[in-house]
């Protein structure tokens with residue numbers, strides 16, 4: 001279960017440690033359409049903020065977004081929520097009743113941070129009805145951002161994405177049925193020429209969410225596309241920022257849970273490439289309340305990208321003295337283990353791992369033991385007494401401790417002394433030694 005204390009602090013102060021993340025990265029609110037950026041050696045993620053519609057606020061059964069938060073992390077594990085950075089109320093040209101603050105992007109130029117966002121314009125605003133794209137500016141990546149008085153003239157669409165090329169020329173991309181691109185003036189606020197429809201993309205099936213990055217002289221256009229029934233992530237490449245692009249591959253297949261949308265960004269951080277995307281983990285019955293993820297991305301020698309298989313474990317090292325959510329497992333035995341919500345009425349409490357047979361195991365990769373721990377604690381609940389063994393690196397690897405579970409209808413924290421000296425990075429194995437169902441929420445080492 002995630003700490004309620006942390007969530008409360010976030011609400012009171014506007015900035016707080018939001019999550020010790022695996023996937024999804026953020027578990028105290030819905031987040032979607034992550035645009036990840038590296039600013040000043042730190043990763044910032046600018047997602048959409050999905051909320052539930054209530055009477056008079058938004059449209060039931062549809063996307064509802066009133067504002068943006070930004071999250072940042074140095075280790076891709078501990079994420080800070082910097083609070084609300086822009087709302088529909090504070091954008092002078094926006095229809096503040098439309099709840100349509102869709103997918104944003106952010107970029108820095110000359111010490112200023114430019115947040116690009118689509119939303120519905122109020123009646124009478126240039127660009128006509130529907131989605132326009134605005135810019136809000138801040139001196140700091142974590143905001144707050146102040147919106148320009150008018151949207152960018154000449155753009156009618158959603159999902160803005162901005163790059164600054166090696167020669168200093170900025171480009172803006174967006175979607176409106178087709179994918180569009182245009183040069184931006186160096187003030188980052190106006191188009192420098194008419195937008196063009198980018199070629200050559202599939203003509204059938206929705207395309208949206210353009211996100212371009214450059215690597216070794218190749219421009220990679222990544223985008224969600226409905227090739228079959230729901231969106232998958234694809235990419236196309238070009239030697240020119242405005243194309244023409246050549247379809248090159250699928251970055252991520254359709255969501256296994258059926259989330260209709262996906263939306264991506266790609267960054268390189270400390271030498272590793274990462275894909276940020278979203279799924280509907282915390283809202284499996286309503287896929288317009290989404291949650292952002294990150295997984296590692298790898299290039300082949302020829303510059304093509306290996307398809308990213310979504311994981312629950314996500315990225316970054318998990319520190320051993322944190323509550324290690326083993327339900328975000330890297331692997332598990334073929335039988336005897338199941339993952340469920342702790343409480344389906346309160347899904348943001350997270351998940352639990354239920355073991356129903358002796359020998360059932362889960363593996364959780366990449367735990368960093370920085371201080372040699374003396375105890376291992378597990379939060380457990382079970383119908384019958386039994387034992388869990390904690391091993392390192394293999395199901396039958398070094399036995400760190402045995403946690404004795406007992407019959408209980410409440411969650412209990414059970415602490416066991418560790419006899420061995422452990423340090424460094426290890427994969428963790430939790431192995432059930434009992435036949436009765438017993439659930440584990442988390443384990444931690446102190």
Ligand code: FUB
Nearest residue numbers: 048102103208209261263
């Ligand atoms: O979040 C609203 C819309 O859903 C985005 O703008 C699209 O990219 C899709 O993710």
